Amino acid sequence: MPTPAIELLKSRSLPMLIEEEIQRVILGGEYAPGDRINEKELTLRFGTSRGPIREALRSLEASGLIEQIPNRGVFVRRLTADQAAQIYEVRAFLFALAGRLLAIRATDDEVATLRGFVTAMDEAIAAGETERYLAENFALHEFIVAHAANPILASQYLSLIKQLQLYRARNLMVGRSMQESNHEHHEMVEAIAAHDPDRAQAAHMAHVMSAKQRLLAGSNLA
């Protein structure tokens, strides 16, 4: 079943669209880590030839979602717990920079938006709506990185987030972890509101490091 929507949006390059689509499929879990990706199968799915698909795969390889083995094919990248922990470390430092930058230049509107996220998460916790909590949580992090006024930082950070999604030790948010996490969000946002770069930097780094601990503790149970 060729996807017709791809033809309509042709204004922005076929390989790029295919790349986004493959990425969605991978992150959506249709292909599991370690799975082999068949080029022919993708041509049938997208109704195109192998050229653009190979280009899209090259790009995904560079962004760390797949691995290519010569004459064997491409495979969805498999992350070990060690690698996930390493990504968390790097992410902590990048996020700390984002917090510092935003603390320096945040506007009142931005602070208001940030506080909105935190109260929304408090409500989600009170209502026991885990899905909503996770969505707001993602939006908060995204917002902070996007408004730090450093596109290179944003792009590197998002790349790490995508790779982390390959590691489904399932952030189940067990026990009191949602409360703990949002308590840290509160500290982050108030540090930004106070325009205190050092405090914001420390709060953001501590938050990701705590998230790492929560993740690894959860995966050890499995």
Add this chain to the structure above:
Amino acid sequence: MPTPAIELLKSRSLPMLIEEEIQRVILGGEYAPGDRINEKELTLRFGTSRGPIREALRSLEASGLIEQIPNRGVFVRRLTADQAAQIYEVRAFLFALAGRLLAIRATDDEVATLRGFVTAMDEAIAAGETERYLAENFALHEFIVAHAANPILASQYLSLIKQLQLYRARNLMVGRSMQESNHEHHEMVEAIAAHDPDRAQAAHMAHVMSAKQRLLAGSNLA
């Protein structure tokens, strides 16, 4: 003139070799930032067809060395002074992480190697050998990042370094900047030798931030 060496090393995939070669050409300055890259011309240079070349270009685009404009071609990425400064900021935080990690787990041998780099740079300064200084300087940074035991960190850091090479505001190391820089190296290495993560982290971040200042001050003169 097709490059025959490519045939010999075929064990590791043609597009990958082409990618490395194009990267070398770009970083070597043969293509200047803003230049358009002609696919046909590359086919003549490498003696291959356009398929592998387009794949290599996709990969280079993902790593930030070139930009692709649909139906117009690929261009060597042009960095503004702002973007270079942003890269330095991210690099500072990544390097700080590298310093922290190495301070935790550095062996005596590694510390000895680090001290060797610093004394070699002292000698280069005394002898006025700028080229040698730059080489040792690069080797020191490389060594620290490579021995931090975090491959994700290393890969992100090296990606930034490559992008920075596109910004040739020429790190001329004017005035006393070599002395200043190596003084900072000394502090970094001693913090690692003392196995003091916080001190090492601070020293590494400060070093990159100082380098950023030196670079931007130099480019303002031009």
Add this chain to the structure above:
DNA sequence: ACTCGCTAGATTGTTGACAGTTGTCAGTTA
């Protein structure tokens, strides 16, 4: 029964050709 080698099918790697788009330049007109 188990291992080794061979054959057949499938898949990746690469190529050359065709279609569509962009940019240029000569020629024309006000």
Add this chain to the structure above:
DNA sequence: TAACTGACAACTGTCAACAATCTAGCGAGT
């Protein structure tokens, strides 16, 4: 002389076919 139009050339985007490589299954030999 300057601006506009149209055709030509160059280049990118895409495709289908060919060549090389790998995987799986089967049969023979130990």
